[in-house]
Amino acid sequence: MKRNPHRTQNIAFFFLLVAMLLIVVPVSLIVVIIIQKGLPAINWQFLSDVPRQGMRAGGIFPAIVGTIYLVTGAIIFALPIGLLAAIYLSEYSKDNPLNRIIKLAIVNLAGVPSVVYGLFGLALFVVFFKFGASILSGSLTLGIMILPIIITTSREALESVPQSFREVSLSLGASKWQTIRHIVLPNAIPGILTGTILGLGRAAGETAPILFTVAAFYLPQLPKSIFDQAMALPYHLYVISTQVPNVDEKIRYGTAFVLLALVLFMNLVAIIIRYKFRKKKKW
Amino acid sequence: MRKFKEFIIEKLILISGIASIFFVVLIFLFLLKEGLSVFNTVSPFNFLFGKSWYPISEPPQLGILPLILGSLLVTLGAAIISIPIGVGCAVYIAEVAPGKIKETLKAGIELLAAIPSVVLGFIGMVTLVPLVKNIFHLPTGLTALSGSIMLAFMAMPTIVSIAEDALYSVPKTYKEGALALGATHWQTIWRIMLPAASSGILAAIMLGIGRVIGETMAVMMITGNAAVIPNSILAPVRTLTATIAAEMGEAVVGSEHYFALFAVGIVLFVISFIVNVTADLFLHKKQ
Amino acid sequence: MVKFEINDLNIWFDSTQALKDVSMQILPNEVLSVIGPSNSGKTTFLRMLNRMNDLNPNFRMSGNVMFEKEDIMKIDVELLRRKIGMVFALPLPLPLSIFDNVAYGVRMHGLTDKTRMAEKVREALRQGYLWDEVKDRLTESAFKLSGGQQQRLCIARTLAVEPEVILFDEPCSGLDPISTAKVEDAMVKLKEKYTIILVTNNVKQAARVGDRTAFFLNGELVELDKTDKIFTAPRDKRTDGYIRGKFG
Numbered sequence: 001m002k003r004n005p006h007r008t009q010n011i012a013f014f015f016l017l018v019a020m021l022l023i024v025v026p027v028s029l030i031v032v033i034i035i036q037k038g039l040p041a042i043n044w045q046f047l048s049d050v051p052r053q054g055m056r057a058g059g060i061f062p063a064i065v066g067t068i069y070l071v072t073g074a075i076i077f078a079l080p081i082g083l084l085a086a087i088y089l090s091e092y093s094k095d096n097p098l099n100r101i102i103k104l105a106i107v108n109l110a111g112v113p114s115v116v117y118g119l120f121g122l123a124l125f126v127v128f129f130k131f132g133a134s135i136l137s138g139s140l141t142l143g144i145m146i147l148p149i150i151i152t153t154s155r156e157a158l159e160s161v162p163q164s165f166r167e168v169s170l171s172l173g174a175s176k177w178q179t180i181r182h183i184v185l186p187n188a189i190p191g192i193l194t195g196t197i198l199g200l201g202r203a204a205g206e207t208a209p210i211l212f213t214v215a216a217f218y219l220p221q222l223p224k225s226i227f228d229q230a231m232a233l234p235y236h237l238y239v240i241s242t243q244v245p246n247v248d249e250k251i252r253y254g255t256a257f258v259l260l261a262l263v264l265f266m267n268l269v270a271i272i273i274r275y276k277f278r279k280k281k282k283w
Numbered sequence: 284m285r286k287f288k289e290f291i292i293e294k295l296i297l298i299s300g301i302a303s304i305f306f307v308v309l310i311f312l313f314l315l316k317e318g319l320s321v322f323n324t325v326s327p328f329n330f331l332f333g334k335s336w337y338p339i340s341e342p343p344q345l346g347i348l349p350l351i352l353g354s355l356l357v358t359l360g361a362a363i364i365s366i367p368i369g370v371g372c373a374v375y376i377a378e379v380a381p382g383k384i385k386e387t388l389k390a391g392i393e394l395l396a397a398i399p400s401v402v403l404g405f406i407g408m409v410t411l412v413p414l415v416k417n418i419f420h421l422p423t424g425l426t427a428l429s430g431s432i433m434l435a436f437m438a439m440p441t442i443v444s445i446a447e448d449a450l451y452s453v454p455k456t457y458k459e460g461a462l463a464l465g466a467t468h469w470q471t472i473w474r475i476m477l478p479a480a481s482s483g484i485l486a487a488i489m490l491g492i493g494r495v496i497g498e499t500m501a502v503m504m505i506t507g508n509a510a511v512i513p514n515s516i517l518a519p520v521r522t523l524t525a526t527i528a529a530e531m532g533e534a535v536v537g538s539e540h541y542f543a544l545f546a547v548g549i550v551l552f553v554i555s556f557i558v559n560v561t562a563d564l565f566l567h568k569k570q
Numbered sequence: 571m572v573k574f575e576i577n578d579l580n581i582w583f584d585s586t587q588a589l590k591d592v593s594m595q596i597l598p599n600e601v602l603s604v605i606g607p608s609n610s611g612k613t614t615f616l617r618m619l620n621r622m623n624d625l626n627p628n629f630r631m632s633g634n635v636m637f638e639k640e641d642i643m644k645i646d647v648e649l650l651r652r653k654i655g656m657v658f659a660l661p662l663p664l665p666l667s668i669f670d671n672v673a674y675g676v677r678m679h680g681l682t683d684k685t686r687m688a689e690k691v692r693e694a695l696r697q698g699y700l701w702d703e704v705k706d707r708l709t710e711s712a713f714k715l716s717g718g719q720q721q722r723l724c725i726a727r728t729l730a731v732e733p734e735v736i737l738f739d740e741p742c743s744g745l746d747p748i749s750t751a752k753v754e755d756a757m758v759k760l761k762e763k764y765t766i767i768l769v770t771n772n773v774k775q776a777a778r779v780g781d782r783t784a785f786f787l788n789g790e791l792v793e794l795d796k797t798d799k800i801f802t803a804p805r806d807k808r809t810d811g812y813i814r815g816k817f818g
Contacts, residue, residue: 009469016379019371020388023439027395030406081299088300092293094627098301104563105303111490111559112310112552113497114400115524119531119548123313127536144306151303164662168724171622172675172731173652177289182678187665198397205399208499208524212531234401234500241405242504249409256405260398267397271390285680 031260038257041250047258050220055240056247058220060255065222066135066230067204067262070214073139073226074146074203079196082150086192089151090158091180110148115208117145122212136226138214145209146199153198157191158184190277194270201266205259207234217243233259314552318545321345330546336510338530338540345543347550349512353427353520354496356513357506360431361438361495366488368435369442373487376443377450378472389447396440404504407433412505419517425507427520433501438491445490445566449483450476486565493558497551499524523547571638573598573735573765574619578633581614583626588614590789591633601757601766603780603797605773607812611789616737616769620654621647652679655728659740661720663712668704671712671723675731690730698726699756718749725756735765743771754779773813777801785809 049059085102093099121141131137161184169179185192207215215235223230237255240247321330325345333346376388411432416424453476461471477484507519508529521529527544534540574596581589589611596602604612614623621642623629635642642650652675664671672691681687691708695701700722704715712723721741728736738757742750757779760766770776776783777797784794785806793800793809804810 005467005470009467012469012473013379016371016375019368020375020380022368023372023395023436023443024388024391026436027391027398030398030403033406033410034402081302084296084299085302088296092296093300102300102303104560105307107559107563108307108556109303111493111497111555112307113499113524113555115497115499115527116310116314116548116551116555119317119527119545120310120313122531123317123545124309128313144310147303147306164658164660165664167622167625168658168662168664169674169678170625171620171651171656171658172678172727173648173650174675174678175285175289175648177292178678182674183664201397205397205401207399207401208528211528234399237405238401238500238504241408252405252409256402260402263397263399264394267394271393 034253034256034260037249038253041254042257046254051218052220055218055244056251060233060236060258062219062222063231063233063236064258067233069135069223069230070138070142070210070232071200071203073135074142075196075200077140077143078147078150078199082147083154083192085151086154086158087180089155091176091184106148106151114145114206117141117209118211118213121209126213132227133212133214133229134227135214135223135230138210141209141213142203142206145206146203149199149202150195153195154188154192157188157195160191161187190273194274197266197270201263201270204266205234205263207238210235233262311552314545314549318542318549321539321542321546324539334512338543343539345539347523347547349510350521350523350526350547352512353506354522354524356427356516356520357430357434357502357522358492358495360427360516361434362492364431364435365438365442365491369439369491370446370484372439373443373446373450374472377447378468378476392440392443395436396444400437400498401500403433403436404501407501407505421517423507423519425505425519426517427506427513428516430502430506430520431516433505434495434498437498437501438495441494442487442491445487446480446484449480449487452483453479482565482568486562489558489562489565493555493562496558497524497555499528503528523551571598572596573638575636579618579635580632581618581623582630584628588789592791594784594791594794596765596767598765599761600781601761601768601779603776603783604767604769604786605776605783605812606786608771610786612769612786613739615786616739616767619735619737619767620651620656622656652731653733654735654737655731655733656737657721657724657728657739657741660744661717661724663715663720663723666712667709668712668715668723669708672727672730675727679731694726694730697729697760698722699752700726716749718745718752721745721749721753722756725753733764735767736760738766738768740770742775785812787812
């Protein structure tokens with residue numbers, strides 16, 4: 001029997017389609033289940049109340065606030081360093097061994113397991129610097145973790161600004177920094193914003209790095225300073241799913257829904273910014 | 284004045300530029316600082332290949348072989364599931380999917396990558412774990428298999444997006460040349476595109492697996508956390524990452540247990556370092 | 571008094587030599603046309619004068635270029651580029667408004683006064699023969715202008731910095747004949763106040779605009795003389811061949 005290449009192609013493409021569906025269908029299911037079972041749990045009381053009765057009732061307000069604090073702290077730390085590092089890589093570095101080592105370091109920083117960041121944060125910030133388990137320790141740990149995301153996306157954004165703009169600016173007698181500040185940065189802002197939001201989303205969703213650096217098991221009040229412990233949404237979800245027996249399923253799904261909505265919303269915003277920016281690029 | 288200001292800014296830029304190196308070194312040094320002390324009580328060989336992990340017994344037994352095997356088993360399972368599906372999906376997106384669907388799929392994959400692992404762990408607990416338990420008639424569904432399936436979903440976005448990039452960057456002329464010779468689209472993909480993109484696809488697979496090895500929360504929530512050498516994919520296991528996450532909260536700072544967990548951290552750091560450097564070599568091989 | 575004095579200038583990018591032993595003088599308030607086939611080194615030569623070649627990490631040189639008797643490698647590069655303006659081959663407006671494009675250089679040099687800024691912008695746009703066409707739309711994006719208008723905007727932007735020398739790098743290569751004529755008009759009138767160096771692929775343009783003309787080939791300066799002499803009685807037969815269109 002002669003093999004028919006078109007039949008082979010049809011079979012192959014069928015399997016590729018199946019592969020795609022094997023990712024898309026379960027993922028859609030996950031999202032749908034969480035929305036379907038989580039959304040009914042969401043009401044004003046759930047979002048604004050503290051957890052009660054050993055987290056079996058009440059709301060998740062302190063966890064939301066804690067996550068917002070942590071994410072804000074992380075970005076305050078990571079954005080300036082990440083942006084400057086991206087500027088270094090895009091505008092200052094030459095093709096030399098140092099540059100290659102920096103790139104390798106970024107790749108590694110991105111690949112370090114999140115729980116190892118947790119260990120590092122524990123050893124450096126909690127124990128060595130004696131910050132204790134605190135918002136400060138957790139934010140710094142998360143900040144270092146999202147650094148590679150911010151550097152990589154910002155660098156791409158900076159490098160996508162045409163070289164000719166830099167030449168024009170320099171040819172008019174502007175200094176290198178003026179050129180970066182007035183020409184390169186303003187045109188890279190959408191990309192930098194995308195990276196920042198992606199970093200925020202990542203920091204909001206991570207659990208392992210905050211396990212030993214900040215997260216409070218049950219703390220039904222708001223933190224008062226950056227040296228306080230805090231609850232956080234991802235850790236709270238972990239706790240009520242595995243550590244506390246007999247938690248109403250509604251509360252679990254509700255917490256999962258809020259966390260997922262928060263993270264997906266940020267990613268969606270990032271995707272939209274990038275898409276819009278690509279469409280209306282001026283050059 | 285302006286010159287001075289710019290001088291300061293440029294120094295700051297340089298410092299931030301090398302900050303990444305500084306942090307990688309710092310992470311490694313602090314892991315070493317806290318972790319190496321464990322070798323006062325247990326030799327590196329017995330640490331890596333010791334068969335029992337009883338960190339709080341007296342005296343503590345600190346052999347991480349069960350944990351290494353647990354990580355290996357879960358990772359292997361996740362790799363078997365995620366590699367064919369991930370690469371297949373990448374080929375589908377890069378070559379088969381029509382324009383609009385392609386963009387939607389890419390955005391969808393990106394969103395999958397963004398789902399926090401604790402959410403995947405939670406959903407695995409409430410859906411997958413009972414399913415595995417019922418299908419295989421097990422006393423518990425918290426098994427290596429459940430972990431592998433859930434972790435496959437964490438590896439797939441990485442595999443899909445990097446493999447898709449690799450396929451996309453194959454020069455158009457290769458493809459057009461093959462098509463012009465009368466090859467079908469699939470023959471072109473199979474004989475031309477995939478070989479041409481192979482180093483990128485290999486890097487994608489490595490990075491995906493790297494993500495699985497380092498994954499913590501989901502795996503801790505659904506693999507059952509039994510620190511014994513696994514005898515089956517349907518048995519509960521415990522990984523390196525889950526051990527740290529589960530036990531560090533209770534370990535006393537400065538105790539053998541504390542040092543041992545940092546030493547586990549060193550092992551993880553070294554593994555991820557090797558995986559990432561190798562993947563990076565593959566990624567930049569072609570250019 | 572000479573504006574530029576160039577002595578034994580050699581330039582390499584990596585191991586490729588782009589200019590070989592170039593020595594010449596450029597006089598104040600002249601228009602010097604630089605012609606030659608592509609890859610003859612004429613753009614490299616031009617970008618040497620305001621040190622734009624420095625941006626290429628593989629750039630190496632020997633010899634020297636004196637600007638008003640000072641070695642340009644020893645002059646502060648920002649100051650040098652203020653004195654020596656440049657107009658690029660393609661119209662390259664910055665992604666700013668028309669006004670801000672012209673104001674950009676001056677602003678970077680520290681002018682903050684709004685009224686004086688407005689005056690300078692208007693003056694520069696007049697000199698670039700663009701004022702009448704854009705005076706009512708100064709806040710619009712510069713990308714909305716036509717190609718020819720954009721190139722005149724770039725000229726105005728260069729003039730606003732009040733340079734002494736203007737380097738033109740094939741300024742009409744992307745323009746249609748009518749826009750080219752307008753840009754050439756602007757260049758000819760600028761002669762009175764500025765020293766102009768015009769690199770061009772268009773031999774006729776060199777003849778129309780230049781007081782003197784330099785012919786480059788394979789990185790060497792083959793011939794430099796009064797424009798009418800170059801075009802009527804060149805000493806070197808390679809020059810003759812090029813202007814008659816035998817190669818290039």
